[in-house]
Amino acid sequence: MKSGYPIIPIAADPLSQSAHFLFAQIDAQGNFIYANAPLTALLSLSLDENPSQIPADQCMHHSDRALFREKLALCFSQPGIPQHCTIAYQTTHPVTIQWEMITGNDTADWIQAIGYRLSTEAADIHKARQKTELFISYLDAITDGFFAVDRNWTFIRVNSLFEKVSGYRQEEMLGRNFWELFPDVSEQPYAAAMRKAYETSETVSFEQPWPPAYHFTVSVFPSREGLACYFLDISAQKKHQLALEDSQVKLKAILDSTTDVNVLISADKKVLNFNQMAAQYARIYFNRSIAVGDDFIQFVMPETLEAFLNHFNQALNGEKTTIERPLPMPNGDMFWFELLYYPVYSEAGQLLGVAMNITNIDGRKKTEMKLLQQYDKLREIAYLQSHEARAPLSNILGLLNVLMLYKEKYNDPEFLQIIDYLNNSAHRLDEVIQRIVLTTRD
Structure with a gap:
């Protein structure tokens, strides 16, 4: 040393x-x-x-x-x-x-x-032993659940998440038979899935609800030693999915209860969604059923195809357009419809397609047309009153002006009273005609 x-x-x-x-x-x-x-x-x-x-x-x-x-x-x-x-x-x-x-x-x-x-x-x-301990520490650290059973269905490994979910401590499970703690009942997805993986030696994946708080996606991997089960908590995703499905059901109920035709069309003109009224119109107008994935062009009348493509492309470019036009009915009658085209986006802002909404406005449109006809009649009456009636009245007013010049030469009170009466009446009639003309102009 x-x-x-x-x-x-x-x-x-x-x-x-x-x-x-x-x-x-x-x-x-x-x-x-x-x-x-x-x-x-x-x-x-x-x-x-x-x-x-x-x-x-x-x-x-x-x-x-x-x-x-x-x-x-x-x-x-x-x-x-x-x-x-x-x-x-x-x-x-x-x-x-x-x-x-x-x-x-x-x-x-x-x-x-x-x-x-x-x-x-x-x-x-x-x-x-080190690798085993490292693997065990890894299993306890991951957010996924894990457990393994041997060929006799005896627990040989569980991690901390499985302890939390199952309600059993690790020492209560290791060495125990799986089916003693978790019954083999038909209403539980895990029972059939684990039996299938055991018997076929094939990986089996399934979803397992675990009330009240959990929902898992589970994969069972068979081996010569037994089964290894990994499960991922998808409770939040499932809750979001159920909420989305509920919203979709409510939205479909709203769309199906309306008298409007509503169709969602993809950028390549495929049907993405439609309501009950759209299905009804497809049968009435085109004698065929409509389904998701159909080419929507087959549900467009040939005489309206050019206009449809024009408004559809405008909507794809982010524009919203509304048009009113008459369309022929199967019996030959013409009905008025309002056609609305507008782009539809996802929450992320991605363009999903174009929504087309068709509203039957025949009653309203025909009422408007009737009102326009009545208005034209009123204008015609006003014209007659302002021109046909105005000309004779102008003559009367002219004669009255002449008679008023001779008023001082006559001492007959009755004659003078008649002249005043005619003059007042003629001017009142002139005011009425002028008001009618002004009203029709407004």
């Missing part, structure tokens, strides 16, 4: 010379203070170097370095309490060492580590 190295405690001195045990002293920074000959040879350490410059983890497998640092820190934070760890080293040949590390007292600034090399079989068992 090179001079200047710290003195080995008497109790540990025999170990420093042991050919079977590995012995080392390590400071708080994780560097070697001392390493006995077997450890030096095993890890190919150079005794000519100052050990304090050699990190104790320099040959460790990268996956074990964090564990070593953790145990080293525990030694100093919990003096006198042994810390155990199994560390793999990467030297000329893979080496695995089982260590026990401990500090001598509260004031010690180094720890002593005693270890022995594991046989290849023991190292393999340790690695397998």
Whole structure:
């Protein structure tokens, strides 16, 4: 041993010379203070170097370095309490060492580590145990549920989410038969699905409601050892889906209760949705049923095809258009309809297609036309009154003006009274005709 190295405690001195045990002293920074000959040879350490410059983890497998640092820190934070760890080293040949590390007292600034090399079989068992523990910790950390049963339906593994969902603790399930805890009843989807996976050795996926709070999508994977079941909580998605389906049912009920024809058409002119009235019109006008996926062009009258394509393309470009036009009925009569085209977007703003709404406005339109006819009649009457009646009245007013010039030459009171009466009546009639003309102009 090179001079200047710290003195080995008497109790540990025999170990420093042991050919079977590995012995080392390590400071708080994780560097070697001392390493006995077997450890030096095993890890190919150079005794000519100052050990304090050699990190104790320099040959460790990268996956074990964090564990070593953790145990080293525990030694100093919990003096006198042994810390155990199994560390793999990467030297000329893979080496695995089982260590026990401990500090001598509260004031010690180094720890002593005693270890022995594991046989290849023991190292393999340790690695397998490490991988198993890592896999178990992974299963407990994931948000998915997991459990596994052997070929006898005995629980061999469950994770924390399955504990929470099932209501059973892990120790209550491991070693128990699956069907003892979860009955094999026909109304539960899991029963038939797990039986099918077991009997056919095929992966089976299904949805499993778990009242009151959960809904899962489950996949069952068979193997020679048994069944592994993974389940994902889709409660939020299912709740959203049910709410969406409920909204769709209500919307369809509203659309089906209206007397308007309503059709949602994709950009490539395929039927995406339609209401009951649209189905009725398709049978009446085209003698065929309408279905989702149909080419909508076959439900457009040839004489209106050009106008339809024009307004449809305007709606695809984001425009909303409304037109009124008469359309022929099967019996040959003409009925007026209002046709509304407008774009329909998803919540994300993506164009879904064009909605076409057709409203029968025949009653309203014919009433409007009748009112227009009546208005034209009134205008005609006003014209007659303003021109045909106005001309004679103008003559009367002219004669009255002449008679008024002779008024002073006549002393007959009765004659004068008649002249005044005619003059007043003629002017009142003139005012009435003027009001009629002004009213019709407004």
